[in-house]
Amino acid sequence: MAKRTTPVSGLERNNEPAVLILTSLASGDKHGYALSKDIEGFAGIVLGPGTLYGAITRLEERGLIEPTPSDDRRQPYRITAGGLAALSAALEQMRQLSEIGTSRLGARIATSRLAPGGIVPGYSL
Amino acid sequence: MSRSNRFERLLRWYPTAWRSRYGAGMVALMEDTYATAGMPLRGRLAIMRAGVCERAREAGVLGRETSPLDRQRAGSLLVLCGWAAVMLAGAFFAKFTDNWNSLLSGGGRTLSNVSFIAVQWGGVLGIVLVAVAVVCVVPSLVALVRAGGWASVRRPIVRTVIVGAVVVALTVALVAWAHHLPYRDRNGGLIPYEFVVAGWSVTVAIAVGVATSAAVSVTRRLELSARKIQSLSLIAVTLTFFMFVIFAGTLAWAVTESLDAPAFMRQAIGSGLFTNASSFPPVMVVTVLVMLLGLAAAITGTVRVAQARHDGALRYVGDQSP
Numbered sequence: 001m002a003k004r005t006t007p008v009s010g011l012e013r014n015n016e017p018a019v020l021i022l023t024s025l026a027s028g029d030k031h032g033y034a035l036s037k038d039i040e041g042f043a044g045i046v047l048g049p050g051t052l053y054g055a056i057t058r059l060e061e062r063g064l065i066e067p068t069p070s071d072d073r074r075q076p077y078r079i080t081a082g083g084l085a086a087l088s089a090a091l092e093q094m095r096q097l098s099e100i101g102t103s104r105l106g107a108r109i110a111t112s113r114l115a116p117g118g119i120v121p122g123y124s125l
Numbered sequence: 126m127s128r129s130n131r132f133e134r135l136l137r138w139y140p141t142a143w144r145s146r147y148g149a150g151m152v153a154l155m156e157d158t159y160a161t162a163g164m165p166l167r168g169r170l171a172i173m174r175a176g177v178c179e180r181a182r183e184a185g186v187l188g189r190e191t192s193p194l195d196r197q198r199a200g201s202l203l204v205l206c207g208w209a210a211v212m213l214a215g216a217f218f219a220k221f222t223d224n225w226n227s228l229l230s231g232g233g234r235t236l237s238n239v240s241f242i243a244v245q246w247g248g249v250l251g252i253v254l255v256a257v258a259v260v261c262v263v264p265s266l267v268a269l270v271r272a273g274g275w276a277s278v279r280r281p282i283v284r285t286v287i288v289g290a291v292v293v294a295l296t297v298a299l300v301a302w303a304h305h306l307p308y309r310d311r312n313g314g315l316i317p318y319e320f321v322v323a324g325w326s327v328t329v330a331i332a333v334g335v336a337t338s339a340a341v342s343v344t345r346r347l348e349l350s351a352r353k354i355q356s357l358s359l360i361a362v363t364l365t366f367f368m369f370v371i372f373a374g375t376l377a378w379a380v381t382e383s384l385d386a387p388a389f390m391r392q393a394i395g396s397g398l399f400t401n402a403s404s405f406p407p408v409m410v411v412t413v414l415v416m417l418l419g420l421a422a423a424i425t426g427t428v429r430v431a432q433a434r435h436d437g438a439l440r441y442v443g444d445q446s447p
Contacts, residue, residue, distance in 0.1 A: 031150070031153070031154075032150055032151065032153065032154035032157075033153070033154050033157035033158060036154070036158065048168060048171045048172075049151055049154050049155050049158060049168075049171075049172060050171045050172045050174065050175030050176070051171070051175065052154065053147055053150070053151045053154070053175070054175050054178065054179065056147070057143070057147060057179070058190075061190055072153075073149045073150065073152070073153040074150065074153045074154075074157075075147075075149070075150035075153075
């Protein structure tokens with residue numbers, strides 16, 4: 001069984017909603033609905049209210065985001081310096097993972113081309 | 126009911142502190158998200174699930190936001206909840222096996238005898254452990270009350286006392302009636318009696334639930350020293366072992382008797398409300414399942430305790446290092 005470790009960013013692995021929220025807030029302060037629509041726009045993922053506010057709660061507890069003053073019931077949030085650092089570390093991890101995955105996939109497809117079965121349909125690099 | 130009210134009602138699944146902090150923002154989000162179409166059932170279920178998770182986090186049963194000691198306390202209380210389920214199922218088992226030894230005689234029943242004794246001793250030792258835990262926390266409760274904290278624990282304690290008094294009154298009445306009935310009537314021969322026993326069982330189940338909920342609610346509010354929490358968590362882990370013994374004993378007894386004495390399993394509790402013609406009747410199935418549920422909760426609590434102790438030890442080592 002794989003052992004989970006806490007990465008440098010402080011965000012647990014596969015903590016997609018948190019990374020998506022931080023990514024969205026990196027472009028400016030947003031409230032819940034604006035976050036939801038922005039994430040849907042750039043990632044194609046619809047976060048339900050329960051998931052979104054669960055992630056907001058965790059991020060605020062860890063000091064990665066903070067509420068901004070508002071007269072409206074819609075509470076906007078902004079990313080903190082700690083949040084920017086955590087997002088940067090999480091994206092760096094993703095970049096490394098992406099590079100390793102791309103390189104291994106490329107090697108595998110190259111091997112498949114030489115093999116009698118030919119290449120895997122639909123894959124191109 | 127207006128749309129906002131409906132959303133606010135949904136938020137009751139969340140803890141009060143969370144609602145006062147995030148409730149308004151979340152209701153606004155739901156209003157914006159479901160402005161044109163109604164909220165689908167899947168969405169409502171997701172909110173309920175998220176609310177329950179948030180409550181579990183607040184209680185220290187989920188996540189790592191709380192301190193290792195708080196997580197040990199939460200794990201121990203989860204074991205207590207599991208124990209309540211096992212005790213409830215154990216009461217069914219006790220009723221089911223009423224007169225079992227006197228009705229069946231002869232050799233060749235070693236396994237069922239050993240299993241039965243294991244269940245009995247597991248229950249007795251478990252009750253002793255819970256009593257020791259209660260003795261451990263009573264001084265802290267007294268200190269809380271003396272410090273003016275009675276208001277914070279009054280409601281669950283008063284509720285438990287009222288429900289307990291009702292159960293005692295019902296039990297006395299039921300026992301008085303049962304003493305005037307012949308054996309056959311008390312064991313499925315009299316349908317009204319079976320209905321009353323079923324109603325009484327539900328009341329007992331509610332009382333156990335209320336008492337457990339009160340114990341959890343009160344213990345969470347108490348100031349407990351690190352040593353006391355560690356002692357309670359040790360008691361909880363031992364209690365889980367006894368719960369496993371009770372579960373294994375019950376299962377072994379039921380399987381052995383359904384093979385060796387199917388006639389007893391079919392007829393021992395008569396032909397009334399709780400029986401059918403199976404040698405592994407539904408009441409035994411329910412008993413085993415409820416015990417399994419309780420054991421699963423206790424194991425989850427024990428794992429939580431073990432992880433918290435491990436984290437606490439790591440933190441201690443970290444504090445000691447230069």
